[in-house]
Amino acid sequence: MTHFRREPIWFEVVDLDSPYHALLGRPALAKFMMVPHYAYLKAKMLGPKGIITIADDYKKLVECAAASSCLAESLVIVEEKHLLDWAVAMASKQPSMPSNPKDVEAKGSFQPAKETKKIILDLAHLEQYAVMGSNLDIK
Template structure:
């Protein structure tokens, strides 16, 4: 569930796992932006596929056009504004729910959207962490460790004082805080 774009995106891996032959793709060469930060993406092609929301008692199927991309993603597909228009659906991003009219009342879809959101957050964190690590490796110059200093030791600097973490506790755990900090 996104809503920020005019494209429905499907990953080639999803298409392959569905058993759909890639020869069914219509070739397009128009690039788009916003899927991979700072880069343009050129889809492998487009395909029209039926999409169903609901359950056996109340469901609706419409045919959607997907731009198929060859890079990996955490989702199976990304449904955008064209999907919402076709299904007359209303997304609620706070609750990750999608509501649309069905033949027997309102259809609400949310469970899989939540699972995908959780998975995507984990994937995004891993990507950001790996990129940050690569940047740090490039920027950091290895320093020779000081043999006099044991690893894990802490030396207080001027302008700090020791304060008990929990004055009512008998453990006596302390923390160093800066005395030159503003009240903010």
């Protein structure tokens, strides 16, 4: 076997079902001067006796694509169910909304610090004010 190409590269081994024998990133493609063509499942690179063509299997591609599609769909369904359960739980914790929001007294759970002062925003509406810390730095 005299028509091959050898280059040292770092890689990780992962256990996944894929139509590809190897998943190479840009550094590996550049090192091999490889040109991939994903539609034809082929890759070409220069070798000592001309162009080396690497081909893959379409049947395996279709099997893996179908399996990964089913897996992705099941993961999306599970995630959507978690979000729906969360929304139902949050809705059950909230008190029911009144028909007219103005009927509800405006109370917040926020409690200001002790060293604060009220600054009136408009003298015509004394109920509109801002709360600021009274011991803030000049900066």
